[in-house]
Amino acid sequence: MALDRKVCLLTGAGGRLGSEFCRRFAAKYAIAAVCRRRGVDGVPDQNQRMFDPLDPGTAVAENQSDIFVIRANLAAAQETTRIVELTMARFGRIDFLVNAAVYYHWSPMIDDDALAMSAEQQFLINAIVPLRLSLAVVRACWRDRQADNAAYNRCIVNVSSTSGLHVYPGTGQSIYSASKAALNYLTCHMADEFRRIGIRVNGVAPTSFPSIVKTETVAAAIDRMMESDITGRLLVLDREREYYSP
């Protein structure tokens, strides 16, 4: 709990990338970590604290860099309001929103019924939830605080994928790819519309992690986008290079 840290609302905190982000940046940001089930291994929160077994009554410094875990099912629309309210109740403000929750089902279009059945869920979690949560934060915290928004350099970072930019033949990524492409365009439109209230909106589009790029590289890229002054851009982390799109 520290208002000397900027407040970051992070979805997908229990996943590989979200966990890495929490581990790396819990000391830097006050993180409200939205998880489907449990907290983040190795990061103190309101339900898990470190202690010294031989001196259990003495405060441990690592607990200062704790996160606030919000267990929520993002697929449920009513959860959006609760997430924002809990974050505000805990920290009093929101400075960054990182939409890192993801849902994917990769399989061939012709031969697998499950692909079409998963389409709504993939679009929901990968594109519609970021929209819902962004709007909830904007309306609850940001839309009439232009000066604060500038002072805190407030922004949204949407975690996309190079699958939203390229077709990878034979991988069964069709719906996933389309949902990430939707997120990319949504990011650009949000940047355009939120500019007038002083909110930046960007995306980070990594290729596969940790197999091709390191998870910590992706987490660091999100942090760079939060710290930057740009808006309406997509930072692509591809196999051999980083670049901005469009």
Place this chain on the structure above:
Amino acid sequence: MRLDLWLDSRRWWRRTEPFPHIVASNVFKATTYEALAKSFGEILDRGFSELPEGGTRFCRSMKGYDAYGYRMPLDIEGPLSVFVSREWHDMLAGIFGVDATDEIEAALHHHAGTSKTGWVHNDLNPGWFIDRQRPDGIIISDPTACNYQTGKSLRADATPYERVRAIALIFYLGNPPWKPGDGGETGLYKLRTARPEHPDAAVPPLNNTLVAFECTPYSFHTFLSNRSPRSTAIMWLHRRKEDVVERWGAGAIEEWR
């Protein structure tokens, strides 16, 4: 014994969900852990008995529990004696803030591959002892003097007295590498009526890790079915029965089935 020389990680975790418990990894320094695992392996190498028997090797002696057990003997020496040491007892009591009463029941458990999932229970059970203190004041249950579960005296000179389990600890050792799907976790639950295969939290059997909790009416847990062998050292500290009755009522104590 100086635990500060034995312990590796001095950062353990206190968790509140689904009930208060602690978990720790890299509990002992590597050389100590290796000595513990070696001692465990030596006992394991003595083989198994499918019937209860006294003392020398793992046997099936736990009703309804699909594991082999080996009760740590009164005169246990070597690395495994750490679990019945005064220092270990006092450390655990201090962590949980429990007024523990010096009695320890300790055992080694071994689940062969594909052992059955257990039942959800809380370990708030009675334990019977006779007053035979070691020089450090620790009293270890003595199956030759009285039955730990019933208090039945087995020797003319034994006058058993009753305690109640206060703290349970499970330490994983000597196991093959573990990955999700291998099973053998300790499942933790909010409710007694939970389905065992759907724990609210699960502690995997990673070597040199432990899970421990205060035994309360709500410390629901069980063993989850495994696909590869799973070995543990397990122990309980105890407290006065009247303390339990005062806090939770006499009906909270779970008599042995």
